[in-house]
Amino acid sequence: HTPAVENPLFCTDSYKVTHHFQYPEGTTTVYSYFESRGGVYPETVFFGLQYIIKRWLLGTVITKEHIAEAKALYKMHFGQDVFNEEGWTYILEKHNGHLPLLIKAVPEGTVVPTRNVLFTVENTDPNVPWLTNWFETIMVQVWYPMTIATHSRAQKAIIARHLSETADNLDSLPFKLHDFGFRGVASVETAAIGGGSHLVNFMGTDTIASLVFARKYYNCDMAGFSIPAAEHSTITTWGREGERDAYANMLSKFPNGLVAVVSDSFDIFNACAKIWGQELKDQVVNRNGTLVIRPDSGDPPEIVEKVLNILGEAFGTITNSKGYKELPKYVRVIQGDGINAEMLDKILNRMRKGNWSAENLVFGSGGALLQKVNRDTQKCAFKCSSCVINGEARNIFKQPITDPGKNSKKGRLTLELHDNQYVTVQEGKGDPKKDLLVPVFENGKLLKDYSFDEIRERAELPIVKQARKK
Numbered sequence: 001h002t003p004a005v006e007n008p009l010f011c012t013d014s015y016k017v018t019h020h021f022q023y024p025e026g027t028t029t030v031y032s033y034f035e036s037r038g039g040v041y042p043e044t045v046f047f048g049l050q051y052i053i054k055r056w057l058l059g060t061v062i063t064k065e066h067i068a069e070a071k072a073l074y075k076m077h078f079g080q081d082v083f084n085e086e087g088w089t090y091i092l093e094k095h096n097g098h099l100p101l102l103i104k105a106v107p108e109g110t111v112v113p114t115r116n117v118l119f120t121v122e123n124t125d126p127n128v129p130w131l132t133n134w135f136e137t138i139m140v141q142v143w144y145p146m147t148i149a150t151h152s153r154a155q156k157a158i159i160a161r162h163l164s165e166t167a168d169n170l171d172s173l174p175f176k177l178h179d180f181g182f183r184g185v186a187s188v189e190t191a192a193i194g195g196g197s198h199l200v201n202f203m204g205t206d207t208i209a210s211l212v213f214a215r216k217y218y219n220c221d222m223a224g225f226s227i228p229a230a231e232h233s234t235i236t237t238w239g240r241e242g243e244r245d246a247y248a249n250m251l252s253k254f255p256n257g258l259v260a261v262v263s264d265s266f267d268i269f270n271a272c273a274k275i276w277g278q279e280l281k282d283q284v285v286n287r288n289g290t291l292v293i294r295p296d297s298g299d300p301p302e303i304v305e306k307v308l309n310i311l312g313e314a315f316g317t318i319t320n321s322k323g324y325k326e327l328p329k330y331v332r333v334i335q336g337d338g339i340n341a342e343m344l345d346k347i348l349n350r351m352r353k354g355n356w357s358a359e360n361l362v363f364g365s366g367g368a369l370l371q372k373v374n375r376d377t378q379k380c381a382f383k384c385s386s387c388v389i390n391g392e393a394r395n396i397f398k399q400p401i402t403d404p405g406k407n408s409k410k411g412r413l414t415l416e417l418h419d420n421q422y423v424t425v426q427e428g429k430g431d432p433k434k435d436l437l438v439p440v441f442e443n444g445k446l447l448k449d450y451s452f453d454e455i456r457e458r459a460e461l462p463i464v465k466q467a468r469k470k
């Protein structure tokens with residue numbers, strides 16, 4: 001876990017550079033907490049803080065060079081001396097550049113109803129109370145991994161429900177929503193983080209950055225898998241008259257296992273009925289593996305239904321234990337165009353009307369999976385709730401008459417289970433022995449290093465845990 005590449009003194013908002021002047025005289029502790037105040041989903045998968053800690057906060061993050069560089073930049077940025085050179089030099093000298101902070105967090109992967117404390121931050125050295133909120137900026141960025149993990153899990157629940165009602169089992173669930181999002185996000189780092197968050201719930205991805213993320217920050221050697229697949233260029237370069245040869249080439253170059261072929265370059269219906277269903281039928285039937293046919297245009301529910309009906313005509317179907325139709329194991333369909341949470345449900349409902357099992361289809365999703373969220377999706381916020389001034393602890397809060405939804409919690413907080421319900425106990429009235437918040441970082445050291453497997457287990461859907469017992 002190499003120290004942050006960029007100067008950590010630049011990983012904050014400009015106004016925070018001036019905040020050490022603004023706390024009351026005698027302030028020695030600032031204690032702040034992070035929560036989702038609500039939003040699209042009633043509960044969130046807490047995920048991603050471990051990445052932020054490892055990427056930015058571990059070990060000797062503050063150096064003489066960082067301070068000099070920051071001093072010069074902020075002089076230019078503000079046109080005056082506001083940068084707290086003394087304060088950061090103190091951290092460099094007294095703490096050898098380690099950050100004197102204590103962070104307590106709910107274990108990664110835990111699914112927590114909104115409006116509960118998810119992590120707390122406080123300074124451990126009374127001389128630097130302004131430090132706690134300096135790193136709010138990058139710690140609040142945890143909104144992204146947790147919102148993607150939550151959004152992805154909600155889609156898993158939709159697919160799981162349809163599988164449980166129309167398929168023999170949930171075995172195919174981990175591969176039912178494939179990450180197509182690398183090109184659709186704002187940066188390679190976003191792809192790594194967002195793709196990694198999706199892999200908390202699923203095992204299929206084309207976002208290679210997510211594999212590196214899970215390996216480097218979550219102790220997981222191989223968090224996701226993919227298969228040989230065509231893109232339009234590897235089909236259209238054969239020319240329109242070469243479509244059949246392009247498809248035959250895919251089957252001969254990848255003779256075993258799964259292979260996916262995008263088949264809408266010209267006429268998806270002709271490709272399914274005439275080429276896959278007749279000209280190459282024997283190769284498909286006798287293949288030691290599964291051909292995954294990929295439409296990539298048209299109205300998704302209509303296209304999926306038509307393609308399934310054509311393939312059913314060509315290859316036949318069986319009726320599974322739930323009374324729904326399944327194509328033979330050697331042919332499946334992947335729909336990666338126009339997919340989002342509501343479209344998933346729309347397609348699967350349309351399939352059910354045609355008596356098709358959810359077993360027949362895999363989804364791919366890009367921008368809708370990794371990019372169409374923001375900090376407001378789950379109203380993620382970080383607020384000070386307690387401080388110590390001249391030795392006296394005080395409960396701090398905001399209570400805007402202009403938006404009660406922005407009221408913040410008061411005092412030191414614990415997250416506890418009462419009658420199996422998550423409860424945030426405020427004003428220091430919690431029971432430390434029942435506190436589910438775990439110290440994960442203190443004075444430059446990582447205290448908990450969660451593995452991807454345990455995170456996946458914590459985030460697992462009840463319907464999946466239930467199905468294991470059968």
Ligand SMILES: O=C1OCCC/C1=C\Nc1ccccc1
Pocket residue numbers: 178179180181182183206226227228229260292294334336364
């Ligand atoms: O279309 C795409 O857009 C961009 C991301 C990758 C991708 C397709 N990949 C794929 C993988 C496995 C089975 C089928 C397709």
